Amino acid sequence: MFNHPQSDASTGTSGGDLVEISTDGACLGNPGPGGWGAVLRYRNHEKRISGSDPDTTNNKMELTGAIEGLAALTKPSRVVIYTDSNYVRNGITKWVSGWQRNGWKTADKKPVKNADLWRRLVDEEERHEVTWKWVKGHNGDHYNEIADELATTAARQIAGSRR
Template sequence: MNSSQVEIWTDGACKGNPGMGGWGALLRQGRHEKVLYGGEPDTTNNRMELKAVIEALKALKRPCDVVVHTDSQYVQKGMSEWLANWKRRGWRTADKKPVKNADLWQELDVLVAEHVLTWRWVRGHAGDPGNERADELANMGVEHARAAMTNKSMQR
């Protein structure tokens, strides 16, 4: 890895689908690391997978060479295979249905244009240390969302 390259591992988690969700990201550049996580009370796993990549890219302060490691084929194939056709068809699928999570895909599309990205799919829960850490962070995001909901209901 060269010193200007940023490696990012992302993951999403959902307890119920839809349900309480979380996202996590580990960013690494040389010796520097940053961890990010968050969650939402009523979401899907795919939304959390997308949110993890979005929040990781938002954390970058300048254009970078980025390698994104994801265990989500939905994200990896969406970016490398499906996105161009969705855009060409006005955010519609091949069978003319609206693209699910189009708001997040559109946000991600804008963010990736600022960087040079390489997408790497990794098998989830297979011992990749970056992926395992991103999974831990995503689960922390679920707990964060759960705590926020508990606090909100206690304030009523």
């Protein structure tokens, strides 16, 4: 995606360079047609990506936005991900290690919802040095608003194609 400078051999990540990714998910009904969006920023470059699913949930789209944002990076990077989803941020920073220890079961021994997506997010995160930041949704954060528009547009497009 972006042309990163040569990687630092000791860390596998690019020197002081930082990629910022703002992600969001949207669902028209829950479940229903959904979309995800991500805005990737590196130096003075910006890339916007999005996608959709005809029958999904909001949480799946929130996770997919983060997964696809990280997957779009072609080299290991230092990354800050901005999300308005406490589900995603808390899941990856607080809950996932326990789920892994418990064989992808919750503390009350139930299967983790969206375990396939959580596994993909863990795999993508392991390629990078990631910091997770929560932003309040629909509160004027410029890049969160763009990610929301990407996700909502993708959801509307897939919903329209089903008619």
